[in-house]
Amino acid sequence: MVIVTLLGLSALFYLAGGGMDQITQWAQTAQRGFQDQMALGLRALRAGDPGALMAFWGLCFAYGFVHAVGPGHGKFLLGAYGAGSDAPLGRMAGIGLISSLAQGASAIVLVYAGVLIFDASREALQLAGDIWLERASLIAIALIGLWLVSRATRKALHYTMAAPVTATGGGQAHGHHMHGHCETCGHRHSPDMHEVAQAKNWRDMAMLVGAIAIRPCTGALFVLILTWRMGLVWQGVVAVLVMALGTAAVTITVAATAVLAREGALGWARNLGRLRLLGPALEALAGLFILFVALNMLKIF
Template structure:
């Protein structure tokens, strides 16, 4: 098991180096071409659905799931954010799986909110909603992700400082006070749990604020064709396709982190390794976010 974790750690490191060296370009071109093909097929599927052809709804939802999967394989900040966070933070595998699923579903929900708020409240055009999603919300999401990267860097630095400055404390006797037998504050488990929920909210919010372009495409078309609930379900199915990739990346990152920490011989060294991984994760997240912001 330990050797398997080491192999996963090396594979994850090589994948990160490949991204930094521009090795994702070919995958990005393939994903973009595949997404255009799926969009054409989804448009045909909607026409078949409107004509009431048997099996059209199931086929359309299947196309939406496949589109979400391919979309997540291509360039995007969600999987990089969760992958880097999973590699750099002491988060259990089950929680990372939950964060990956919730963030993808929340991204689908944000697309639904944007489109139907636009058409029902503001009477916005298709172009206006796509501009809001592709430019303004994308920019806001990347800024939020860059701030998360800075936050992880600063948190890692504080951990390293505390670890290097900490000294063993000799306890000779148990001190008593007027309120002995009562808790004076949260224990370490509760503090970690509180940080976990706070981190989850930040991660989900940074991803969900930018809805998927394909989801906007489907929602606008289904609204115009009078297929409202079919479009809403389709977007959530698309989110499940995205979640499949996001969860796989986040899970691999967690296993890679466990492989790296397995090299530590002592608890103190493991804490230092963990802080270093968190700092590297923050640096990677910051680099990816700033690199994507340069395109605006």
């Protein structure tokens, strides 16, 4: 766990020192190259070349992977949430997969609703995806950041202001005694802790997936528009889902690394007896990071 934490900190220093600009330039160059190759692959597929379909899908997977490595808010959102929340590794991996597939699905809905219902042009679809839907996604992500900061603040205040449990004359804690008395009245007055946690988990998952899925991938729009024009509809739809799996490979890795780094930090704090407020502190830092990234991508500052 300590090694993962050190690697995570090293990665942050690398990005802060200009590494993100280098990654961005490499990713953008690679994406343009893959788009050219995908266009050639579509021509080969339309011509009926043997093996062209699998080769095209392979290019789409690679494009999704490279696209996710470059600048984008999805991996930052999931990475920060994984570092700042108490979500386990399996759940974060599931959110990474579902959000990537949902992003691909949103591209499919946008393109085919646009061309079949609204008779939209390629330029109109690109404008909707690259500007309006991206802004909506970033605003939603900024709100998630604010919400995480607010939740962490409430937790910290609760931990610092909570009164100690007092004992009754019978040797039992007063809170436990009252709880046992209420359970004997024949019905429950509130959901138990497991139900509250489950509701929070589903709510968090829906917000994360929704914020990412609002903005479809540019490469998915490119593929869907070309395949629709060539009459390769189902091949294009499958290609976008394969592309989403390539994106998921990166987002899952980022989310998993964040969870492991968080567990390492919590283990270190537990050994030092400083565990109680570290959780809210990590959640607040994650929320501030998400808010900063979203506002920066919105060009607000």
